[in-house]
Each structure stands twice: as structure tokens, then as C-alpha cells.
Amino acid sequence: MHNVTFKWRLAQFLLISGLICGLIPAANSATISVFATPAPGAKDFYKSAMKETDLNKKIELLLSAVKEAPDYIDALRELGLAYGKIANYTESEKYLLAAYSTNAQEQNKQQKILLLYELSQVYQELNRLIEGEESLRGALGLALESDDIWKLNMALAKNLVKQEKFNDAMLAANNANDSPGVKRVETVVLIKSIEQQINLRAIYTEATKAQKAENFSKAKELFDSILQTAGSKYKDVGERLSQVNAEISSNQNTQILENVYNKAVALEENGKNKAALRLYKNINFEGGYKDSAIRFENLAAQIDKIEQETELNRLYSQGIAAAEESNWFEAWVAFEEIIGKNPQFKDVPLRLAEAKLQVNKNQSESLLARFYAEGLAAQSRGELIKARTFFLKICKIDPNYEDAQILLEDLESKISEKKLTNSRDARISNPELEKLYLSVEKEISLKNWKRAIVLLEKIQIIEKGFLQSDTLLTYCKRQLFGYGDDSKANLESDSDLFLSSVILSIILVPLLGFLAVSPALRVRFLLAKKKYVAAAQIYEKILIKHPNRINIFPKLAHIYLLAGRKDDQAIKIYKMIMHLNLSAEYHSQISSILTQNYISETNTADADGIHLLEAALADEFKKKNKDDDQADGFTGE
Structure with a gap:
């Protein structure tokens, strides 16, 4: 043609x-x-x-x-x-x-x-x-x-x-x-x-x-021989060889995926769900194979359901055991957590209601309230050792109960310090302190709390604990910041009336718990669940409305320490604790935090910074001496 x-x-x-x-x-x-x-x-x-x-x-x-x-x-x-x-x-x-x-x-x-x-x-x-x-x-x-x-x-x-x-x-x-x-x-x-x-x-x-014919191994061998003889430009050898290599690689990957898939299926059939789930996850990460995605979702849902059911049963058993031991507060916490996960689980709603009721009943007749009243009564009678015993029991059971920790610190200070047993001798021994103390009494009678605090601070500098001036200083500070009854009866130290009012309030507050749970109880509940943010917010709201409630500071500082907070808000509260000399048991920990914060923020030395550094060094020195004493066989008793 x-x-x-x-x-x-x-x-x-x-x-x-x-x-x-x-x-x-x-x-x-x-x-x-x-x-x-x-x-x-x-x-x-x-x-x-x-x-x-x-x-x-x-x-x-x-x-x-x-x-x-x-x-x-x-x-x-x-x-x-x-x-x-x-x-x-x-x-x-x-x-x-x-x-x-x-x-x-x-x-x-x-x-x-x-x-x-x-x-x-x-x-x-x-x-x-x-x-x-x-x-x-x-x-x-x-x-x-x-x-x-x-x-x-x-x-x-x-x-x-x-x-x-x-x-x-x-x-x-x-x-x-x-x-x-x-x-x-x-x-x-x-x-x-x-x-x-x-x-x-x-x-x-x-x-x-x-x-x-999909005989890729043979095709690769033949195309490779052409490549070595004539190069990749011979016809479409380069392109075909790439296709063959891709097919071989894909087949190898497919074989690997097949092996892993079969292993995952076998594990699932033998009840080893978590191990199977991990293998399905790896397969899906490589793009999936067969029904691996569906199997992963179904198995994950099954595992979640089993784990949730197991956790609910664990909490339920925990709540039942606590209720049987009349530990209604622990039962409340357990049943409350179950409600958050599954409100219709078994008979939990009824049991939770019963636990709340029992907590409120027990609160009105609690041992803590009786110990607190007995401690205050003993303190008012001057039986300091006996009062300390009651407050030690309270703090051992619940360190955050009311202001027990603060009262315990005051008692420890009074007992540990050497005081003049006779106020007359004390006054005669130091006329200057006598004069200052009389001025304090005058300022208190005039409700001039700031002036009284200044005078008491001077007394503390000259002789700490003079005529129980440290206790009186705490009292004046509480009056200044709006905490406590500043009535004439209190100013005149009518201890019997004061004690009666305290005991009455202790009895009435739990009874009112039937109608509304107190902030302190809510905080305890949240702390038991380790919900530190929510617990702190309760006291923070109280301070917003009543910024002079100094009894809130130690409680809030305690929550901040539990949460490990070192932000500006926490630093502010820590400084207030140190400045007002509250909650001595936290001083070492707070001093360390404030010192670290000071070092990180500035390189210049000022009075506050030096004070913090000295306090930190003193704490370290005390710890070292204590360790040395223990090493030498001394207990300090």
C-alpha cells in the first residue's frame, strides 16, 4: 500500500x-x-x-x-x-x-x-x-x-x-x-x-x-535486565518498571496487613480486646484493610461499655460498703459520681437521696461539733491542754473544719511559750508593756481595731505572748475584717455568753443543712472528688462579697496548695497568710512558693525578698537540724 x-x-x-x-x-x-x-x-x-x-x-x-x-x-x-x-x-x-x-x-x-x-x-x-x-x-x-x-x-x-x-x-x-x-x-x-x-x-x-499476568517478580527481573542493557529510555521500560515495583510493594504491604489483621481477629475471638484494638488502630493508620475500621469502632464501643459498667459497679459497691458502715459522706460521693455517668443505674437515685439525708442528720449531731464545743469550753475555762486535745482530734478527722486549725495554732503557741504566770508580776516586771497593754484595752473598748492591732504588734515585738496578747491580736484582726461578734458583751469578754452562742450556732447550722448545704460542706464534698477549682470558687465568691473574712484565707490557701496553684491569685492569698501570720502549718510550703516566685520575677533585693529568702533558709535549717536529731536518736520529746 x-x-x-x-x-x-x-x-x-x-x-x-x-x-x-x-x-x-x-x-x-x-x-x-x-x-x-x-x-x-x-x-x-x-x-x-x-x-x-x-x-x-x-x-x-x-x-x-x-x-x-x-x-x-x-x-x-x-x-x-x-x-x-x-x-x-x-x-x-x-x-x-x-x-x-x-x-x-x-x-x-x-x-x-x-x-x-x-x-x-x-x-x-x-x-x-x-x-x-x-x-x-x-x-x-x-x-x-x-x-x-x-x-x-x-x-x-x-x-x-x-x-x-x-x-x-x-x-x-x-x-x-x-x-x-x-x-x-x-x-x-x-x-x-x-x-x-x-x-x-x-x-x-x-x-x-x-x-x-500479574507475575510481577518475573516482570521486574526482565525489565531490570532491559534497563541494564538499554537504559530506562528503551520504550516505556522505566514507567513499566515503576509500576511493577509499586505492585510488588503493595503486595508486600497487603501481606503484612493481612497477617496483622488475622492476628487482631484471633485476639478479639480470644477475648483479648485491648490488644486487638491496638492492632486494628495500627491497620487503620496505614489506610485500613478489609473491615478493620468497622471492627475498630465496634470493639472500642464494646470496651468502653465494659469499662464503664465495671467502673459503675465498682463505685456502686464502694457506695454500698460505705453506707453499711454508716460512712454516709463517702457513700454520697460514690453515688453522686455514678449519677454523673449514668443517672438510671440500678437504684442509685434512691441511695443517693438516703446518703444525703443521713449526712445532714449526722452533721447536726456530729462528733466534730461536740469536740469543737468542748474545745471552746475548755479554752474559756483556761484548760489549754484539754482544749488542745479536742482541737487535735478535730484536725485529725477534718483539718478544714471551721477555724479549728487556727484555734489549735493559738493553743499550741500559748502552751509552748513561756509566759509569766502572774499578770501582776508581768505588769510590774515591764512597765512599758503594762502601759501598752492598758492602751490596747482602751482602744478595744472604743472599737478602734486598727490602733489596737498596731499596739499589740508592738507588744509582740517586745515580748511575744505577753498576757495572751497574741490571742488578743488575732481577735482584733478578726473584728477588723468583719469576722466575729463585736458586741459589747464580747468586748467585755463575757465568755459564758460567747460560748453559749458558739455552741448554739454549731447545733443550728447542721440542722439547717436539710434545707441548704453549707459552703463548708460543699467544699468538703468537692475536695473529696478532687474538684479543686470548683471548691476554690466557693471561697473566692465569699471573699468577693466579704473581703475582710480572714478566716476564709487559710481554707482557700489550703485548696490552692492541694491544686498546686502558683498563679497571681494564689500568690496574693499566700502573701496574706504570711502577713497575718495565719495557718502556721502551711508557712514552710507557702514560703518556698513565694521565694521561688520572687526569684523568678526579679533579680533585685528588697525587704520583702530578703525576708522571704531568710524564711526559706530558716526552714531548710530547721529541716536539717530535725534530720540530724533523728539521725542521732533524738525525737524532740
């Missing part, structure tokens, strides 16, 4: 050229000669063109020559070659065909062979390999010389290699090698190259079949 195409193009060109040049005569006309000598002007243009080195000018001269003599074979051929040199292969083909058609009429075989060869080179540049092949085969049909046969067979073999007609290419190369009197190394190299191409094609065909 391609041979017919080439011949049709040639016949068409001859027809057009004949009509233009008058070479095809009418019927019964005399034959016109086509061997006319080119006109002198055409020869001059041709000679000038052959001397010209500028291809564009050369082409202009040759066009002028052809215009003067359209059948000028040499000019037509040179014009075709010149256009080929500037890569205008369409024009090159046009003029080489014109030269060939003229030559065909003149029957000059050698020129015909040459023109067909040159046309084949143009077709190769135009990637019209079949037409190039036809041109070369036509030239071989005319060639008689060994060199021509060798040259044409070599060109034909290379053309056929590009068309991947390797068997025909091998035949043409062997014909070139068999040319009489012609033995060249180039021919042997070409034959070996064709043999290699034939081998590569066979390997490539086998590799593509293996890839299609």
Missing part, C-alpha cells in the same frame, strides 16, 4: 510538471525533446549558487536557475539539498522529487539511485520511514556497484530498525555484509546491534506478558 502511495505521489508530480513544462504532448503530436541544454542564464545562476556559502542566498540563486530552466536537474537537486540543510524538508522533498522525475525521463540510473537515496534521508527526517524504505528499495533495484549496494543496504537496515522490523533489518545488514569486495567493521557492529534489538524485543514482550 505504501509503495502505491509513493508511486502515486511520483506520478502526480510528473503529471503536473509535464503540463507546466509542456512535456506531455497532445494526441498524435510530435514528441518534444526533454534533453534541451539549460539556458545560459540558468547556468550562470547555478555557477554562482555553487560558490555561495550563505544557504539563503544560495537558495535564491538556485530558484532563479530553476525559473530559467525548470528541467535543470543539477539545480533542482542542489536546491533540494540546500533546503534540507536548513531543515525545510517539505521543500527539500519537492525539489528532489522534481529532479528525480526529470531524471526518470532521461534514464540516468546513477543519478536516479543518488536521488532516491537522498529522498530516503529526507523521509527519515520527516519520520516517513515507510516512504524512505520504498525509496531505498527502489534504489537497490537499480544499483549494480558493490559500494552502492552496501551503502543502500546499510541505510535500509537502519531504516528498518527504526520501524522495529528487525528480521528484515538483519536481512538487509547481511546483504550489505555480503556485498562483493566490501567488508567493513561498521556492518558487523550494525548486525550485532540488530541482534541485541531482537533480543531486547523478545525480553520486553515476555516482560509485558508477565506484568499482564
Whole structure:
């Protein structure tokens, strides 16, 4: 078919050229000669063109020559070659065909062979390999010389290699090698190259079949051999090898996922749900496999349900046990936590209501209240050791109960310090303190709490605890900040009336708990659940409304310490504790926090900073001495 195409193009060109040049005569006309000598002007243009080195000018001269003599074979051929040199292969083909058609009429075989060869080179540049092949085969049909046969067979073999007609290419190369009197190394190299191409094609065909059959290991091996021999640019070997490697990697990953999936399923079937859940999670992280995502969700929900049920049953058992032991507060905490997780769990709502009721009842008759009343009574009678015993019991059971901790500190201070047993002797022994103390009594009678505090502070500096001035100082501070009854009866130290009012309040407050839970009880409840933020907020709200309630400071500081707070709000409360000398049991811990805060905020020394550092060093010194005493066998008793 391609041979017919080439011949049709040639016949068409001859027809057009004949009509233009008058070479095809009418019927019964005399034959016109086509061997006319080119006109002198055409020869001059041709000679000038052959001397010209500028291809564009050369082409202009040759066009002028052809215009003067359209059948000028040499000019037509040179014009075709010149256009080929500037890569205008369409024009090159046009003029080489014109030269060939003229030559065909003149029957000059050698020129015909040459023109067909040159046309084949143009077709190769135009990637019209079949037409190039036809041109070369036509030239071989005319060639008689060994060199021509060798040259044409070599060109034909290379053309056929590009068309991947390797068997025909091998035949043409062997014909070139068999040319009489012609033995060249180039021919042997070409034959070996064709043999290699034939081998590569066979390997490539086998590799593509293996890839299609999903035998990726074999396909990889074959494509790798092609890659090593011909490189990645041989056909689509590079792309196919990437595809094969991806499939192999995917298969390996799939196998791994399959193994892990099977292991997870086996663990799930054996009841090892948590281990199975971890494996499903790993599989899903890699993109999932089979129904791993659904299995993960179902198993996670199942585990959550079991754990929740287990936790609820644990809390329920804990609440029941506490209730059986009449530990209603612990029962309340347990049942309350269950309600937060599942309000309809068993009979928890009823049990929670019963626990609350029992807590309120017990609160009205609590041991703490009785101890507190007994402690106050003993203190009012001057039985300090007995009062300390009651407050020690209270603090052991509940350190946050009312102001028991503060009262205990006062008692410890009174007992531990050496005081003058006789107020008369004390007054006589130090007239200056006598005068200051009288001034304090006067200021108290006038309710001038600030002035009384200043005077009492002076007394503490001169002689700490003089005539129980430390207790009186605490009392004045509480009156200044709005805590306590500042009635005339209190100012006159009517201890019996004061004690009665305290005991009455202790009895009445728990009874009112039936109607509303007190802040202290709510704080205790929240602390039991370790909800420090909520517990602190109760006291913070009280301080907002009553900023002078100094009894709140130690309780709030205690919560802050439990929560480990060191923010500005906590630092403010800590400083207030230290400044008012409240809650001595927290001083060491608070002093350490304030010291660290001071060091982190500033590098300059001021009075407060020095005081804090000294306090911290003193605490460390006390701890060291205590450790040394224990190491030496001393207990301090």
C-alpha cells in the first residue's frame, strides 16, 4: 500500500510538471525533446549558487536557475539539498522529487539511485520511514556497484530498525555484509546491534506478558535486565518498571496487613480486646484493610461499655460498703459520681437521696461539733491542754473544719511559750508593756481595731505572748475584717455568753443543712472528688462579697496548695497568710512558693525578698537540724 502511495505521489508530480513544462504532448503530436541544454542564464545562476556559502542566498540563486530552466536537474537537486540543510524538508522533498522525475525521463540510473537515496534521508527526517524504505528499495533495484549496494543496504537496515522490523533489518545488514569486495567493521557492529534489538524485543514482550499476568517478580527481573542493557529510555521500560515495583510493594504491604489483621481477629475471638484494638488502630493508620475500621469502632464501643459498667459497679459497691458502715459522706460521693455517668443505674437515685439525708442528720449531731464545743469550753475555762486535745482530734478527722486549725495554732503557741504566770508580776516586771497593754484595752473598748492591732504588734515585738496578747491580736484582726461578734458583751469578754452562742450556732447550722448545704460542706464534698477549682470558687465568691473574712484565707490557701496553684491569685492569698501570720502549718510550703516566685520575677533585693529568702533558709535549717536529731536518736520529746 505504501509503495502505491509513493508511486502515486511520483506520478502526480510528473503529471503536473509535464503540463507546466509542456512535456506531455497532445494526441498524435510530435514528441518534444526533454534533453534541451539549460539556458545560459540558468547556468550562470547555478555557477554562482555553487560558490555561495550563505544557504539563503544560495537558495535564491538556485530558484532563479530553476525559473530559467525548470528541467535543470543539477539545480533542482542542489536546491533540494540546500533546503534540507536548513531543515525545510517539505521543500527539500519537492525539489528532489522534481529532479528525480526529470531524471526518470532521461534514464540516468546513477543519478536516479543518488536521488532516491537522498529522498530516503529526507523521509527519515520527516519520520516517513515507510516512504524512505520504498525509496531505498527502489534504489537497490537499480544499483549494480558493490559500494552502492552496501551503502543502500546499510541505510535500509537502519531504516528498518527504526520501524522495529528487525528480521528484515538483519536481512538487509547481511546483504550489505555480503556485498562483493566490501567488508567493513561498521556492518558487523550494525548486525550485532540488530541482534541485541531482537533480543531486547523478545525480553520486553515476555516482560509485558508477565506484568499482564500479574507475575510481577518475573516482570521486574526482565525489565531490570532491559534497563541494564538499554537504559530506562528503551520504550516505556522505566514507567513499566515503576509500576511493577509499586505492585510488588503493595503486595508486600497487603501481606503484612493481612497477617496483622488475622492476628487482631484471633485476639478479639480470644477475648483479648485491648490488644486487638491496638492492632486494628495500627491497620487503620496505614489506610485500613478489609473491615478493620468497622471492627475498630465496634470493639472500642464494646470496651468502653465494659469499662464503664465495671467502673459503675465498682463505685456502686464502694457506695454500698460505705453506707453499711454508716460512712454516709463517702457513700454520697460514690453515688453522686455514678449519677454523673449514668443517672438510671440500678437504684442509685434512691441511695443517693438516703446518703444525703443521713449526712445532714449526722452533721447536726456530729462528733466534730461536740469536740469543737468542748474545745471552746475548755479554752474559756483556761484548760489549754484539754482544749488542745479536742482541737487535735478535730484536725485529725477534718483539718478544714471551721477555724479549728487556727484555734489549735493559738493553743499550741500559748502552751509552748513561756509566759509569766502572774499578770501582776508581768505588769510590774515591764512597765512599758503594762502601759501598752492598758492602751490596747482602751482602744478595744472604743472599737478602734486598727490602733489596737498596731499596739499589740508592738507588744509582740517586745515580748511575744505577753498576757495572751497574741490571742488578743488575732481577735482584733478578726473584728477588723468583719469576722466575729463585736458586741459589747464580747468586748467585755463575757465568755459564758460567747460560748453559749458558739455552741448554739454549731447545733443550728447542721440542722439547717436539710434545707441548704453549707459552703463548708460543699467544699468538703468537692475536695473529696478532687474538684479543686470548683471548691476554690466557693471561697473566692465569699471573699468577693466579704473581703475582710480572714478566716476564709487559710481554707482557700489550703485548696490552692492541694491544686498546686502558683498563679497571681494564689500568690496574693499566700502573701496574706504570711502577713497575718495565719495557718502556721502551711508557712514552710507557702514560703518556698513565694521565694521561688520572687526569684523568678526579679533579680533585685528588697525587704520583702530578703525576708522571704531568710524564711526559706530558716526552714531548710530547721529541716536539717530535725534530720540530724533523728539521725542521732533524738525525737524532740
